[in-house]
Amino acid sequence: MAKYKLEYLWLDGYKPVPNLRGKTQIKEYESFPTLEQLPLWGFDGSSTKQAEGRSSDCVLKPVSVFPDSTRTNGVLVMCEVIMPDGVTPHSTNARATILDDPGAWFGFEQEYFFYKNGRPLGFPETGYPAPQGPYYTGVGYSNVGNMARQIVEEHLDICLAAGINHEGINAEVAKGQWEFQIFGKGSKKAADEMWVARYILQRLGEKYGVDIEYHCKPLGNTDWNGSGMHANFSTTYMREVGGKDYFEQLMAAFEAAKDDHIAVYGPDNHMRLTGLHETQSIDMFSWGIADRGASIRVPHSFIKNDYKGYLEDRRPNSQGDPYQIASQILKTISSVALAKSVAA
Incomplete structure (x- = not known):
């Protein structure tokens, strides 16, 4: 087993242009993790204009994963922001509802x-x-x-x-x-x-x-x-x-x-x-x-x-x-x- 540095990335709630945010967690895997192996992870939405302080929990849902050559066992994890129920897309989550077509x-x-x-x-x-x-x-x-x-x-x-x-x-x-x-x-x-x-x-x-x-x-x-x-x-x-x-x-x-x-x-x-x-x-x-x-x-x-x-x-x-x-x-x-x- 090796310890991997997972950098979870997401878009915050700033307008008119969201900022990229990122934070790292360490997880053990036998090899480079697949998307399915990556867990949901919470963050403080009150600090990113995505929640109020009295109910600040937001959740990161991994949607794509990339090796990070700048770190030993580094992983870049692009995420969508979802609500604490672990299912509902957050209002700032532009990715969840867009039209998509692999032929485009x-x-x-x-x-x-x-x-x-x-x-x-x-x-x-x-x-x-x-x-x-x-x-x-x-x-x-x-x-x-x-x-x-x-x-x-x-x-x-x-x-x-x-x-x-x-x-x-x-x-x-x-x-x-x-x-x-x-x-x-x-x-x-x-x-x-x-x-x-x-x-x-x-x-x-x-x-x-x-x-x-x-x-x-x-x-x-x-x-x-x-x-x-x-x-x-x-x-x-x-x-x-x-x-x-x-x-x-x-x-x-x-x-x-x-x-x-x-x-x-x-x-x-x-x-x-x-x-x-x-x-x-x-x-x-x-x-x-x-x-x-x-x-x-x-x-x-x-x-x-x-x-x-x-x-x-x-x-x-x-x-x-x-x-x-x-x-x-x-x-x-x-x-x-x-x-x-x-x-x-």
């Missing part, structure tokens, strides 16, 4: 800034560095500094060792801004991996003395890019059947549901979706072939392949909850499928 594939492009002493990493103490241009996919000290690449490379290795489907990294348009990509099959799986990857990155920042800034426009109304979390998505039908008629119905459904999408695509998106810096205005909807200023970007390959493949929703921002984003996308897609079945 999601690729999230998580942008963020490294911050140190209240400024993006690499910014001078006052003012701004040289304008945007050389930083995107840049190389060299003047472009990316001497710390950021160490962090993103280490983050990549920890995620891969955990079995998270981390697909890539790159420096982004603004100085101190980076991106990583996560791909998963099914809303819950893709979102679980994104939240755990975020946790790993934030924890890693402790080691280097930097914070991870997910706000979609941390530099405010300036000529510096904001941060998004573009959502690439497809369903089995989109990949295998598709067709121009279906695509046009799908885009009509996305336009009709514009406000529903914006409502869950992250706070303060009006600061980012201005129609500038390769964004469509928050009040409008458009799609375009390889158009980075559209609400939904359509790859050339999608058109060439008889309107089959994947699409990219460019509106979700870097603070968005991937559970809610994936669920809303599936809800809109399902409305087209339902309409087609009714018409038939």
